[in-house]
Amino acid sequence: MLRCLPTFRARAARAMSTTPSLVQIEKKDNYAIVRLSRAPVNSLNMELLQAIDEAVQSLEQDKNIKGMILSSTNPKIFSAGLDITEMYQPKTKRLREFWRAFQNTYLRLYTTPLATVAAIEGHSPAGGCLLAMCCDSRVMSLGGPLIGLNETKLGIVAPFWMRDVMVNTIGHRETEKMLGLGLQVNALRGKEIGLIDEAVPVEQVHSVAEKLLLEWLSIPSSARKLTKAMMRDETAQKLRSRLDEDRSNFVDFCETDKVQSALAGYLAALKKKAEAKAAK
Numbered sequence: 311m312l313r314c315l316p317t318f319r320a321r322a323a324r325a326m327s328t329t330p331s332l333v334q335i336e337k338k339d340n341y342a343i344v345r346l347s348r349a350p351v352n353s354l355n356m357e358l359l360q361a362i363d364e365a366v367q368s369l370e371q372d373k374n375i376k377g378m379i380l381s382s383t384n385p386k387i388f389s390a391g392l393d394i395t396e397m398y399q400p401k402t403k404r405l406r407e408f409w410r411a412f413q414n415t416y417l418r419l420y421t422t423p424l425a426t427v428a429a430i431e432g433h434s435p436a437g438g439c440l441l442a443m444c445c446d447s448r449v450m451s452l453g454g455p456l457i458g459l460n461e462t463k464l465g466i467v468a469p470f471w472m473r474d475v476m477v478n479t480i481g482h483r484e485t486e487k488m489l490g491l492g493l494q495v496n497a498l499r500g501k502e503i504g505l506i507d508e509a510v511p512v513e514q515v516h517s518v519a520e521k522l523l524l525e526w527l528s529i530p531s532s533a534r535k536l537t538k539a540m541m542r543d544e545t546a547q548k549l550r551s552r553l554d555e556d557r558s559n560f561v562d563f564c565e566t567d568k569v570q571s572a573l574a575g576y577l578a579a580l581k582k583k584a585e586a587k588a589a590k
């Protein structure tokens with residue numbers, strides 16, 4: 311048995327070196343930094359969504375961990391949102407499972423008793439914006455990066471629960487404009503409308519995120535958790551009571567010719583842009 315151990319260790323090490331983790335977890339004293347790590351742009355495919363859900367769940371079960379900072383290994387991109395290739399020319403079974411993973415990740419992150427801060431160094435459109443809005447606070451870097459729910463610009467519609475989270479964050483009228491026009495804003499504008507709590511130079515994003523997290527963690531734990539639940543459970547419950555219906559709506563909507571051709575056009579535009587960038 312003892313002689314088997316090095317072989318087992320070597321195999322495990324080999325497996326780790328060949329299977330890059332989609333989410334990196336770095337534990338500090340009483341909190342963890344969770345870094346999205348799916349190259350090139352952290353687009354949220356089913357496996358990344360599941361990995362985020364599992365990461366948060368495992369931290370919830372660690373009695374030493376009270377909070378987390380959600381971040382990215384790519385300083386230019388927090389997350390490019392849902393992986394469009396999951397929705398384009400999909401297989402129905404996978405599409406349903408993909409949406410289930412998105413629902414689960416949202417519910418986990420929005421209602422986790424952990425204190426959560428999003429450290430947004432780079433772009434954060436659509437699903438990326440949702441992940442950030444699920445956190446208790448958001449810090450974003452000044453300059454180029456943009457954040458927002460841009461779905462309408464792709465010819466698709468965000469589900470009611472993405473809208474609800476935005477309404478809870480920035481209010482009804484700002485959501486009406488952001489969502490309807492598919493707007494993305496920079497950190498300064500984000501701060502003006504309450505989408506972002508702190509807009510700072512990129513090199514300060516992590517230290518300010520830590521400061522905000524420690525502020526949440528300075529509140530007596532049970533009072534903080536019960537208040538979070540009081541603020542968020544009603545919104546989460548709305549989806550929990552309609553999970554199947556929401557999945558069916560998504561699958562039906564996604565499989566329409568109109569949505570498929572909108573997604574084809576958007577993917578082609580992204581590809582063209584990437585090719586032009588590579589040619590420079």
Ligand SMILES: CCCCC/C=C\CCCC/C=C/C(=O)SCCNC(=O)CCNC(=O)[C@H](O)C(C)(C)COP(=O)(O)OP(=O)(O)OC[C@H]1O[C@@H](n2cnc3c(N)ncnc32)[C@H](O)[C@@H]1OP(=O)(O)O
Pocket residue numbers: 350351353354386387389390391392393394395433435436437438460461464466467468469559560563564580581583584585587
């Ligand atoms: C009524 C009932 C309603 C039910 C629900 C119905 C519908 C569903 C709605 C669901 C809600 C949707 C949420 C979403 O999240 S949709 C995704 C929206 N995301 C975006 O629009 C972002 C698109 N990407 C970009 O804008 C840029 O890529 C960037 C993130 C700003 C990064 O720019 P840059 O660094 O210049 O990188 P590239 O553009 O060159 O991209 C590199 C490669 O990555 C590919 N890519 C980018 N984003 C995605 C994505 N979201 N999914 C898949 N792939 C993506 C890109 O094509 C490049 O690939 P290549 O290197 O192979 O060419």
